[in-house]
Amino acid sequence: MTDKKYTHETVTEINEWVPGKLFSISTTRHPDFQFEPGQFARIGLPADHDPLAEPSIWRAYSMVSTPQDDFLSFYSIVVPEGEFSPRLAQLKVGDPIYIDKTAFGFLTIERFPQGGTLWLLATGTGLSAYISMLNSPATWERFDKVILAHGVRFCEELTYQDEIAKWQQQFGERFVYLALPTREAYKNHPQERLTTLISNGKLEQLSNIKLDPEQSRIMLCGNPDMLSEARKILGEKGFATGRRGIPGNLAVENYW
Ligand SMILES: Cc1cc2nc3c(=O)[nH]c(=O)nc-3n(C[C@H](O)[C@H](O)[C@H](O)COP(=O)(O)OP(=O)(O)OC[C@H]3O[C@@H](n4cnc5c(N)ncnc54)[C@H](O)[C@@H]3O)c2cc1C
Ligand SMILES: NC(=O)c1ccc[n+]([C@@H]2O[C@H](COP(=O)([O-])OP(=O)(O)OC[C@H]3O[C@@H](n4cnc5c(N)ncnc54)[C@H](OP(=O)(O)O)[C@@H]3O)[C@@H](O)[C@H]2O)c1
Structure with a gap:
């Protein structure tokens, strides 16, 4: 079996700034996931509503948290007609979420x-x-x-x-x-x-x-x-x- 390119994480906190439009979401962080401030992660969710299915839609999200934090935090908009962000906004504490093992980006x-x-x-x-x-x-x-x-x-x-x-x-x-x-x-x-x-x-x-x-x-x-x-x-x-x-x-x- 090939090693997966992502880790399975868990939603730990959600903060709604503007209901239906802007929220922050925090997750567990795999100890091997390293990044520099300004880089982004690729977050994955299953395409259908089966939370146990393999992730199949991926979107980029800049880390709001710092490399020193033992969690990851992201700040997101809800694009009502989007495929990913409305689903991300519906997640609850304890839900699974997937993070690509590599951090990307040069805004550092x-x-x-x-x-x-x-x-x-x-x-x-x-x-x-x-x-x-x-x-x-x-x-x-x-x-x-x-x-x-x-x-x-x-x-x-x-x-x-x-x-x-x-x-x-x-x-x-x-x-x-x-x-x-x-x-x-x-x-x-x-x-x-x-x-x-x-x-x-x-x-x-x-x-x-x-x-x-x-x-x-x-x-x-x-x-x-x-x-x-x-x-x-x-x-x-x-x-x-x-x-x-x-x-x-x-x-x-x-x-x-
Ligand atoms: C390098 C990188 C970093 C990113 N970091 C973040 C982040 O930290 N927070 C975040 O909310 N999004 C971020 N995005 C955008 C994010 O990846 C998704 O596109 C967004 O969440 C919408 O996903 P969607 O599938 O619902 O809609 P999509 O199909 O991806 O987008 C549909 C349309 O929504 C609009 N749109 C997309 N993203 C935004 C946005 N952030 N603000 C306003 N309008 C938007 C655009 O018009 C876009 O064409 C980042 C994208 C890239 C490439
Ligand atoms: N869920 C909801 O209820 C809801 C509601 C509204 C919007 N949305 C989503 O939010 C998205 C918009 O998000 P947003 O308001 O953060 O993004 P945005 O449209 O990029 O606007 C953010 C800021 O950027 C400015 N701006 C836009 N184009 C610019 C340009 N070419 N040059 C300089 N400044 C520019 C805007 O000014 P201006 O004000 O002058 O454009 C505004 O001040 C929409 O696509 C929609 O999907 C969701």
Whole structure:
């Protein structure tokens, strides 16, 4: 019999942030499953509703938990017409879930040279990968300052506020958080897309720091249209992904 490519895990916790739309799910973690903050797992579920059947649908999910945690945690949207996410959302504590033995992805801080400012720009559940990074001491050792900008449609989607408040308390001026709902007003924040805020210079104004290709290291995560538009705008400002051993100042992860 060939060795399976995945391990059988168990759901240990579910937290519904926005009923029917956003939730977090935690599972047991196989001790051999290793990853870096920013990487993603492939989660498997049986295609039919027999919980004992072999997993046959797989989707990528960034780890929210850190490599130090003895569990895995993920942050998910419910795509009502999707095949996977509505089923993931229906799981209960104690249910089986499958995790590919390999972690994937290159959205990791080792991509960037030491020092300068780390810009973590996300739309929607693209926030997932950054929670793990922000909870990892190595991120704060590597960069002088971290800007987290989270673009969402509505205020209720500004999740993980307790963690964000914790980093604000712990790191003071080294951490800037920009909450950016686009479809309703939020405090005195601009109601504009991340891409617009990069173009019109307001992202720099709000963070009180320049987007400087020498000192800024930018990550983009989430909606692929945002990624391609932001890449174009940032490309004109001197930002590019690394290649052939040359470290870049831009790293991206498409979610679909
Ligand atoms: C590298 C990588 C990491 C990912 N990490 C996460 C994560 O941490 N959390 C998460 O919720 N999803 C994540 N995704 C997306 C996830 O793999 C699934 O696509 C998603 O859960 C929907 O699955 P589905 O089968 O229900 O719908 P699918 O058939 O996979 O997608 C249908 C449509 O739903 C929309 N969609 C898919 N994912 C999202 C999303 N996250 N936000 C908004 N709209 C979406 C797109 O329009 C897509 O075409 C990641 C994807 C990749 C490639
Ligand atoms: N279960 C439910 O009840 C429910 C309800 C609604 C949606 N959904 C699911 O959620 C999905 C949408 O998820 P989401 O709101 O997290 O993702 P999203 O559509 O990517 O929106 C998140 C943020 O990204 C912005 N954005 C979108 N395209 C952009 C671009 N090209 N450049 C810059 N910014 C951009 C949006 O701005 P704008 O506001 O300007 O677009 C918004 O601020 C839908 O596909 C649907 O399947 C589920």
